[in-house]
Amino acid sequence: xxxxxxxxxFRILKIGQSMxxxxxxxxxxxxxxxxxxxxxxxxxxxxxxxGAGITDKGEVPxxxxxxxxxxxxxxxxxxxxxxxxTSVYFCASSYPTPRTEAFFGxxxxxxxx
Amino acid sequence: xxxxxxxxxxxxxxxxxxxxxxCTYDTSDQSYGLFWYKQPSSGEMIxxxxxxxxxxxxxxxxxxxxxxxxxxxxxxxxxxxxxLGDSAMYFCAMREGLGQGGSEKLVFGKGTKLTVNP
Numbered sequence: 001x002x003x004x005x006x007x008x009x010f011r012i013l014k015i016g017q018s019m020x021x022x023x024x025x026x027x028x029x030x031x032x033x034x035x036x037x038x039x040x041x042x043x044x045x046x047x048x049x050x051g052a053g054i055t056d057k058g059e060v061p062x063x064x065x066x067x068x069x070x071x072x073x074x075x076x077x078x079x080x081x082x083x084x085x086t087s088v089y090f091c092a093s094s095y096p097t098p099r100t101e102a103f104f105g106x107x108x109x110x111x112x113x
Numbered sequence: 114x115x116x117x118x119x120x121x122x123x124x125x126x127x128x129x130x131x132x133x134x135x136c137t138y139d140t141s142d143q144s145y146g147l148f149w150y151k152q153p154s155s156g157e158m159i160x161x162x163x164x165x166x167x168x169x170x171x172x173x174x175x176x177x178x179x180x181x182x183x184x185x186x187x188x189x190x191x192x193x194x195x196x197l198g199d200s201a202m203y204f205c206a207m208r209e210g211l212g213q214g215g216s217e218k219l220v221f222g223k224g225t226k227l228t229v230n231p
Binding site for chain 2: 035041090094098099101106
């Protein structure tokens, strides 16, 4: 059982470039989340989705876009990379029941130079 | 406004002693859930324990227990008999809007770095 898989694990982008962080889960979870974690800080919610076709903004959505065309996949798009987007990005998923925890991917370390 | 507040950036504890990591939260919902995660230096997020707003008893999972004080809106994590492997970042998180369909955001605090000394 793979759980939540993020690709790539590491990436260096130049300012102004675009990229998509991939996230897929094989647990049939309805809810999926994208977070960023700056050095020494907590996780900030970028976007989340409660099911295919439904997405909503979190705390820090500016500069990012998401889509949810299937239950399994929840890609995060950076259109014009900026140094402020240098961070570790985590994808997570969970069942839509209150008591269940969110399962996290291993993270993507992104550096924008 | 900060939804989850962890006021201790860093904590130190001697091996085999107990330690309490503080977490306060802010919500107007009646139904919500509180989670604690551990993040070792390797970076992965490990779920530790859950407390529901309607749970009458404090949650326990092995050496982890949650001191839940609903009226004070606090959900402190207690680690008993600390081990060297407990050295990590610890995050408190809250899921609001339970059962309201489409509003289950999961938000995190800034974390507490725990160091266990031999």
